[in-house]
Amino acid sequence: MRNRLMSVAAALLATCALAGVAALPARGADNPPLRDLANAQGRYYGTAVTASKLTGAYGDVAGTQFDSVTPGNEMKWGSVEPARGSFNWAGADQVVAFAAAHGQKVRGHTLVWHSQLPSWVSSGTWSAEQLRTLMTDHIATEVGRYQGRIDHWDVVNEPFNEDGTRRQSLFQTTLGDGYIADALRAARAADPAAKLYVNDYNTDGTGAKSDAMYRLVSSLRAQGVPIDGVGFQAHLILGQVPSTLQANLRRFADLGLDVALTELDIRMPLPATAAQLAQQKEEYRAVTAACVAVTRCRGVTVWGFTDADSWIPDVFPGQGAATPYDENLRPKPAYDGIVQALGGTVPVPTTSCAVTYTVPNQWTGGFTANVVVKNTGTTPVNGWTVGWSWPAGQRVTQAWSTTLTQSGSQVTAANASYNGSLPAGGSASFGFNATWTGTNTAPAAFTLNGAACAP
Template identity: 65%
Template sequence: MRSLRTGLSLAALLTGAAMFLTAPAAHAADTPLRDLAAAQGKVIGTAVTGSKLTGTYGSVTGTQFSSLTPGNAMKWGTVEPTQGSFDWSEADQIVAFAQAHHQQVRGHTLVWHNQNPGWLTNGSWTTAQLSTLLQNHISTEVGRYKGAITAWDVVNEAFNEDGTLRPTLWSNGLGSGYIAQALTWAHAADPDAKLYINDYNVEGVNAKSTALYNLVKSLKAQGVPIDGVGLQAHLVLGQVPSTLQQNIQRFADLGVDVAITELDVRMQLPATNASLAQQKADYKSVVAACAAVTRCVNVTVWGFTDSDSWVPSTFPGYGAATPYDENYAPKPAYYGIAEALGGTTTTPPPTNGACTATYSVSSQWNTGFTGQVTIACSGASLSSWKANWTYGAGQRITQAWNATCTQSGAAVSCANASYNGSVPDGGSVTFGFNGTWSGGNSVPTVTLG
């Protein structure tokens, strides 16, 4: 389905947090999702990028969610890029933030076929060597965060779509028993952490989820420490499996917890009022299915804001997959989650501030860069537009397209061309530019004039 599903595309990494309009005032008065979830005996989480845990991104993260999943920070390729040389900086940052905000942390992920360091994947290992490497990795990482991690996605994406075991470095080198070994090693490193097997396209009853079900049943019978199953739930608009709740219940009946671990619902762009309404229904359906099963303990969205989503770079033409837009305003999907958790909030109508401007840097080199601004409308429209911002790090625009841009000192103003001034409800336009930078290339705040 995907390899890099962390919500951290190059554009998103370079862009940083897009904070251009204030979230609707009604949102501030809503009961936070974490409080609604707690009242239902559930945990609501989000995947996060450690470097962004400041400003509005940090505020929403700390206020709305009771669990954090590091998007990239705990993967093998991040923590040990060179054999024996470790980098725990972002992982430590996320754990510290969670502790300061009384949040759980979901460790992600210990054993996966992707995002492993090159020294590991390019090495020539005997079975004994590979086993030792995996055991040491699990023992080191789980041991470092002993007592700080509530649950670990120990083994990630072990199956093919037909339910057969996926051929990977681990299954090829260690055989099918690597899953039981990994769980056993993780339990030894932190006996109190909940241990999960996590996979995608296992939300409904199908060949793949049945293979996972049979594996968990077998592991339980063998006495292997397995506490839960993670259903990733990377969904397409309007395609929530009808057997979702039934599937959650059958895993729960095995005596394990269930978590929705990476929920998002992607749609074809541009988003329309109709697609946003369907997305709200889809989010509500998924969360309600979890809420209906006692042992479904956690729903985690894979990034809460569209500016931090992996979808656009992986599925061209698709996006808008998360509960918040790129400007940190809650979308109808947010209210779908709230309603499924017993909230009584109503979606505010898309009135003031329905047209937004999002600045991003698509590539950067030496002292040059290419950037773009996307103007999108929902519940409103424009017949002409002007985007304004002020650079704070010595940037200068040298060339622009699809807009007429002028710069005076640090102040930039870009107006529509003769052919793209109209932005309909549900539509968007994008203009681009080349520029130079010195000392830094920080992301400015954009306003529409």
Template identity: 60%
Template sequence: MFHRVRGAAVAALAAAALLAPTGAANAADAAEDPGVAAPPLRDLAAESGRFFGLGISGPMLDQPRYTAIASTEFSSVTPGNEMKWGSVEPTRGNLDWTGADRIVDFAEEHDQEVHGHTLVWHSQLPNWVANGDFADGELRQVMTDHVTTQVGRYAGRIARWDVVNEPLNEDGTLRDTVFLREIGPGYIADALRAARAADPEARLYINDYNTDGVGAKSDGMYELVRSLLDQGVPLDGVGFQSHLILGQVPSSMRANLQRFADLGLEVAVTELDVRMQLPADAAKLEQQAADYGAVVGACVAVTRCTGVTIWGFTDADSWIPPTFPGQGAALPWDENYQPKPAYHAIVEALGGDPAPEPEPGACVADYRVTNRWNAGSTVDVRITTDRALAGWTVTFDLPVGESVVSSWNTSLTQNGTTVTARNAAWNGTVGAGGTLGFGFQTDSGAVYGAPVPALNGTVCTGAANT
């Protein structure tokens, strides 16, 4: 049963996430950290017969902090790039399984399933496929040989395959790809039949994005898979990538998953992340937690939803910032490998206990007017925190009539008398016992008592006289 995350608890967790201590360098540290729930996500998901998966980054397997979490929290892994055609056969006939083998070996070492990703996709193709000069019927043979070779190599070791990835346009029609042009619409059925022949036990999926809610694209997917089933084409499931924007989980997601399940198919959330405009703050983290909880809850509510995979787990290794400049913080663990409110929302959606109310960290503020003249003043604010910060928001009130006209070392806004100062892109990380600082100029030289700033929702002590 899906448990809705309580607003007050999430708000407190959001503030705590920004004040979270660094560390958790290994599984033992994570187990001792009260911010990390036990049992791990994989065990919570298993209680309802589901997996909880990770889109894994092969290069990150050299990082002990990464592997400590990747190996313990997740029951399924999906190679991010290592099984794509351009990775395994960059030049025709020259196969390189190094990256894919490493991830499969890692998964087996930690009793995890592997979700193979992906066999036939228009992107990240080797040039000889994307721009090849093929004779009639040649690409069909090349494609089926590729599917047969890759699926056959890992037969018995891969639980599910994304056989065909992102075949649709936004209006639900088939995307113009080299496969559609050279082979025709039947390429999808050909690829699925080849995969079934190469490994009869693997579950075969079609996977796409922007199909999470009912709409033109998901309608197109529905008609496509229904047509394939009517033809007797082997198809076991549909994957919903769910690369979402903060606050935009479709209200029809559960119903959409259910209609595919009603066709007798498995459904799975295969690439979940929820991105936001940076910098993150407590309110955004609260909304993100609600979004993660809603998506996981939708899966839990649909009997044939086999599980959820998040596309990376730490903001230190996310595809979002380079792809969507100015956006990020999309994953349930922050850049310091600390769980965010989204993590706790996932735990609760999977049936785990709600997170305890966190204790706020202490802070000491020094609010100092450094210069004053008839028409204005300059102010320096310094705050020392007893907890490490992965981002900060400072709020305080100015007297009526006192307006900020410029600021530095912060992104600062004023609403009435309330001033909100957030970290800049470069100064959000502050170590435990460290000090953050910023300044601003006002348009009044009036003398007033120093306000009491709050850091990430916690009222500080020690405000200096002005």
């Protein structure tokens, strides 16, 4: 018995070659930046940015990978005119200057929106004439300041409810349906060269809301109101990308309008698993490909390129991982999906791993085990699941630094929220308590993300 216990307590080391493991894409020399791939398709590929972060590695990725930038908040009314007649252009100017320095387009966002208004506007008591003058003066001031430097303006943002009725915003209730035409005319007067859009969310597929948008822009066109395009925000949920996305884009394009995906992200429950990230990769590919397939789809903008700068976790607790880059500015599988949709090639990821299984403490009927999984290859792995089978009936009773499940003799240990990334040479550890009867034979083999480890 003593010899058997000592042998169980010894380390079991299994080094394995993994095929098909969901991993972060390699930055190969054969992959040009997204902006170059998009340009070859006659499109742009952009990102929302935060002005204060446009330095260092964040600025390098934003400037190298993307050929269009959208200020996330810096051009909204509440940001540029927090007090009546008192303007703060610092953030917006910084984004525009960054774009000029990096040869990028700018998507102005947004001039007329029910949210993020300065309190002096939202809390005021205005007649229709007063509010219309405030709105058109604001548009003239902001659009005029950046005349010739903004390629696209989201002039009116989110005018509809989910059922296709008009959102009862301050502008709708005070000015009526005509406020959208008034806003577009004011923007055209301030910059005749800028492309003018109406932008909304949950209009990506066909349905009541997108039908209402279709009727609106058809009517505006018929009236001769200056409108150049429709923005589809594409704030999407993993597994719920509309199957009618491409057809929906095309029907708007058939009106003679440009279309664009303006705020793309695809959120998922946290912690992200390898399977979720693989699905997200395919969905980013499909959404980008839908734009490529529609001639008048001018481009795609992701709403923040890194999870470190995403709005999702603050608004949807427990969800996130919605962007193409992780919080450490490393490209995720979603990046590869975009590359593929834009006609680029993605190398098949290869890596290797080592799993060390030790039993430092054992007693009659129970034991403690520690497991270390190490990425011994050169390709980072984002999200891991270690699996094994026990031949002697062991049962896990408690685990730490992992989410561990057991079905019969099969055990699956998934990463915790804080240890899912395995850079090249990196490792993660977890442990558990378990019961045993008869013999406490160690697992004979392991898998990582479903791929068998060689003995």
